[in-house]
Amino acid sequence: MTQEEILSLVKKRNPNEPEFIQAVDEVLMSVMPVLDRHSDFRNLKLFERMTEPERLIYFRVTWLDDKGQVQYNRGYRVQMNSAIGPYKGGLRFHPSVTASVLKFLAFEQIFKNALTGLPMGGGKGGSDFDPKGKSDNEVMKFCQAFMGELARHIDDRTDVPAGDIGVGGREIGYLFGAYKKIKNEFSGILTGKGIGWGGSLIRTEATGYGLIYFAENMMQANKDSLKGKTCLVSGSGNVAQYAIEKIIHLGGKVVTASDSSGFIYDEAGFTMEKLAFLKDLKDVRRGRIKEYADKYNCKFVAVNANESSNPLWAVKADCAFPCATQNELNDKDANNLVKNKVKLVAEGANMPTTPEAINILIDNGVMYAPGKASNAGGVATSGLEMTQNYMGQNWTREEVDAKLLNIMRNIHDTSLAAAKEYGKPGNYMIGANIAGFLKVAKAMQAQGVI
Helix, strand or coil, X not given: CCHHHHHHHHHHHCCCCHHHHHHHHHXXXXXXXXXXXXXXXXXXXXXXXXXXXCEEEEEEEEEECCCCCEXXXXXXXXXXXXXXXXXXXXXXXXXXXXXXXXXXXXXXXXHHHHHCCCCCEEEEEEXXXXXXXXXXXXXXXXXXXXXXXXXXXXXXXXXXXXXXXXXXXXXXXHHHHHHHHHHCCCCCCCXXXXXXXXXXXXXXXXXXXXXXXXXXXXXXHCCCCCCCCEEEECCCCHHHHHHHHHHHHCCXXXXXXXXXXXXXXXXXXXXXXXXXXXXXXXHHCCCCCHHHHHHHCCEEEECCCCCCCCHHHHCCCCEEECCCCCCCECHHHHHHHHXXXXXXXXXXXXXXXXXXXXXXXXXXXXXXXXXXXXXXXXXXXXXXXXXXXXXXXXXXXXXXXXXXXXXXHHHHHHHHHHHHHCCCCCCHHHHHHHHHXXXXXXXXXXXXXX
């Protein structure tokens, strides 16, 4: 089958799922040379099989709010591929959650997890429940109801969820407590746990740190570094916060951060003191980003729904790190980045750059890192947490950070090598897709038609 025929078949089998189709299309385009070289992969329909979840679980979650009113939400777990290990991927609690969104995330997770070199398959899950505006008691009640159904489908050798958007330390705690009560066992069923009850040091920082470790490897491959570079970061959650922190550690300057209300432009750049304020603002007080602008007397730009581009990406800088959400950086934004001579774009969020924008960046010589490679630090450290749980050990902060640094370097080098082998030197997107696909495809081939 040609590329167009394969994509047409996937579209037919998955109507009205644009996010999933976008993710499949990007990977398919990259791995066609692999399929052309390996006729056995084609005959076994390995790529087509990867686009079908091994299991898609959809369930109702019913709970009582603080007023005693009955509420209900949709819950999901997409167990996408287990060829190289237990399903691994986060849980997302957000009104935007649909089967299409979770399937795209689970599909991306297959290749991201493979790139880490750790034995983890691909999965994703969540609910359209929104924790914002809910009391701790309501969040607890929802998490307990959600786990009441999910618990029958997971265990520490089959499927190990983690956190994602809307699922932080509080939610992981409630989910873990519910699982422990239901199963009457203490096991490493979730990652992102607290340090005192099975969690790993560096896990909170891992996605943001890993993103910047990867970007620094990209710069070094071009005989440069992040030191002295002005950087744009979108978002203000966990990934953005620790990306900012690591950029500061490496001598770069971050001038932006954002939330759903708009973005701030701090020309002087973040300091550790300013970052501490941002962490308190978003993690503790759950306030809006404008408070940062008011405190530090810098520019705030409100979201304008009529804008066809995001003015954050029009700020002049050397490097850009989209860390907010999918498709936040479009073709107009990419043209603004090119116009301002940005050297590097590395994704902290999952699929934040549209296909048109990716093409513009690559065609204009901008170093571009896809999220499945550059933001793999979070799931890599989740894998390290799983290992510590299996062994009954706790590694030091320095040990985990060193392992994370090494994993991100290996992902970088593996992606570059695969791109070069298939005639696309320097193309991290194609290289990451090919390297991840090859590992999973070979495992599926070895395990037979199942």
